[in-house]
Amino acid sequence: MKALSRKTPALRALAMTAVAGLALAACATATPYQPAGFNGERGGYAEQRVENNRYRVSFAGNSVTSREQVEMSLLLRSAELTVESGYDWFATVNRATDRDTRYVTTPDPFYSRYNSFYGPYWGPSWRYYRGGFWSPWDSWSNDFDTRQIDRYEANAEIIMGRGPKPAGDPNAFDAREVIQNLSSRVTRPPLR
Template sequence: MRLRFLKPALLAATAALALSACATATPYGPAGVDSRYGYSDQRVDADRYRVSFAGNSVTSREQVEMALLLRAAEVTAESGYDWFSTVNRATDRDVRFQGIPDPFYRDRYSPFWGPAWRYQRRGLWSPWGDPFGREFDVREIDRFEASAEIIMGRGAKPAGDPNAFDAREVIQNLGPRVTRPM
């Protein structure tokens, strides 16, 4: 008898876990064939790279920009340089709207809607029918992508440049704060 009640609860918990796994921020990793989200970099010159990071709709602007700086620092360290400076840096926001139908709405052709459902004719309005159609909730979905062109250098970073970063300090400070793939 207890199994009969346990089975629906187990199915509901499994479904909730599966849905929560879909709604996670973009993990820090390379963008590739499986996903367009993550980082990518391209060498432009001997000491210059173009670096970008694209996040999904649950990844905040702050997380995207933090991952971009971390990737720029990693590219700098892997190339044997000590610091980098961002030359061109931009964060793009992609906005789209999604209409979600109201799950509790019943149209006039439903047998449970109202007493006049059998008698309504096309084009006639009735107090039991909605003349404007089905109701929708509208949700705004934001997605951020940050990109930068970096110049790398050796030695101490330039003191007067606010766009210059010490690569090892950035890795040490931001590395633990990004979400890594499991």
């Protein structure tokens, strides 16, 4: 019975971590394909007209939106904007994808400040442990997890044209073909 009571805090911590992880996973979804700032979302697409047939287009994702999704959304918005403006093709003049990386450090959920043999400990106390002495401030007792969080933003300056796209230009896209191929592959906002 005593062995079970020693494992109880660890099992409780494991169960709480699993529940918290499932709750967080349910909330974490990729940035939907919609205008920036729509429904309070930080990310999304935006455009600015530079000339009659030239725009700056961007798409920003959140921390769970992949680079591929961000770049695909940028191309889709460029194609939709081209068709909405009465053009047939677009070419990217400048195109870039930026990655914003930050690191978040949190206490390890499996590290417990409660030792079932000694009870809770606070302050500078020393304990005899497996043949040696340790303190709550020993290097192994302060265990942390560090996560890397990446956010991607893609932007492009596009020029639009009518008729068939320029042959041999790898930066030119048929707008209707892009819409046909990519519109089903982007994350759409949930229906309300």
